[in-house]
Amino acid sequence: MKLAVTCTEMDVRKGAPIVFRGKLEDSFKKIKNIGYDGVEVHIHDSSAIDRKELKALLNQYGLELTSIGTGSAYGKEGLFITSEDKQIRDRALEFLKQHIITASEYHHAVVIIGLIKGKVSDCSSKAIYERNLIESLNQCIEIAKKYNVVLGIEVLNRYESDYLNTIDEGLELLDKINSEHLKLHIDTFHMNIEEANIGEAIRKAKDKICHVHIADSDRWYAGHGHYNFIETIEALHDIGYSHALAIESLNYPDANVSGEYSYNYLRGIIYERIKK
Numbered sequence: 001m002k003l004a005v006t007c008t009e010m011d012v013r014k015g016a017p018i019v020f021r022g023k024l025e026d027s028f029k030k031i032k033n034i035g036y037d038g039v040e041v042h043i044h045d046s047s048a049i050d051r052k053e054l055k056a057l058l059n060q061y062g063l064e065l066t067s068i069g070t071g072s073a074y075g076k077e078g079l080f081i082t083s084e085d086k087q088i089r090d091r092a093l094e095f096l097k098q099h100i101i102t103a104s105e106y107h108h109a110v111v112i113i114g115l116i117k118g119k120v121s122d123c124s125s126k127a128i129y130e131r132n133l134i135e136s137l138n139q140c141i142e143i144a145k146k147y148n149v150v151l152g153i154e155v156l157n158r159y160e161s162d163y164l165n166t167i168d169e170g171l172e173l174l175d176k177i178n179s180e181h182l183k184l185h186i187d188t189f190h191m192n193i194e195e196a197n198i199g200e201a202i203r204k205a206k207d208k209i210c211h212v213h214i215a216d217s218d219r220w221y222a223g224h225g226h227y228n229f230i231e232t233i234e235a236l237h238d239i240g241y242s243h244a245l246a247i248e249s250l251n252y253p254d255a256n257v258s259g260e261y262s263y264n265y266l267r268g269i270i271y272e273r274i275k276k
Contacts, residue, residue: 001236003266004038004066004246005031005259017189017219018042018069019251019259024054028061030256034263040246042069044076046098055105065106066244067152067211068099071115080118081136082129092116093136096151097143104147108243110211112185113140114154120162129163137177144181152185152211157193165194167201174208183210187248192217192227202235209241214262215249221258222247223265233269 007020007027020027024041031039039058043049046068058065073079079092096111103109123129137153144151155170164170170184184205190213195201202209212232216225223229233245247262 001233001242001270002037002064002066002244003035003263003270004040004064004244005034005036005262006040006042006069006246006248007031008042008069010042010044010072012042012072015250017215017248017250019247019249019262020255021251025057028057028063031259032061032063034256034259035267036063036259036263038064038066038244038246040067040069040244040248041065042072043099043102044072045095046102049102051102051105054102064244065103065109066246067110067112068103069114069248070096070099070112074115074118080116080122081113081140082118082123082132084123084128084132089132089136093139096140100140100143100147100149100151103149108150110150110152110185110243111144112152112154112211113137114156114185115161117153117161117163133163134176137182141177141179141181145179149181150210151182153182154185154187154213155190155194156187157190159193160190165190167191167195167205171205171208184208185211185213187213187215188227188229188232189213189215189217189219189249191232198228199231199235202232203239206239209236209239211243212236212241212245213248214245214266215247219250220252221249221265222262224261229266230269233266 218225
């Protein structure tokens, strides 16, 4: 398992769970100095970034692009792939296509489908929501196949999403889609709220998990709250998960402290317990 951390150049609210903010080069330097293997970059519009510059910076600092956060399309512009307005739906799909193109230059850069999937409450009925979701995901998968990219649909808690709250629900959706290009993206903060048995749920999902977000029970850095990270990491180890644990926590008290504490805490579990 690799350790990664979230960063962005976007102007995001103080309480957003993104650790490093500001110029990517400044963030990458700090992230590398802490010891991280990779980064999850939150990007609003991938068509507007300099992809060559991004790749050059990642190479310069020896960091892997593990994932792309896409939620700002929903938060800033109200774009989501289940909208009953075809223009909104198509624009959201175009945003995802551009993120897929960005991710295609890297070995395993997951494009996250979280809030951009929308909510049932955004539609006039659950049936319409589910129909649009399946149709849109299938369109995304066709693009992901072309570029050999994995999409990670995020399992979110009930307070942030009214659809897809548990790993079991995620697995049911994957059964309907049946594609190696769509897998589950899980998050310790959300699992702490929704899963009755986190280790059991992870083991049930097996290789359907493609990405993992890390935050403690209070959404601070790992080790600040009461979440049982040993259980989660042991379960991930048991299923052979080899991709990123990406810190997506509040950057309290500041980004450097948050990033360092999470890194040191998780590294201790991975290297001292799992690798013995």
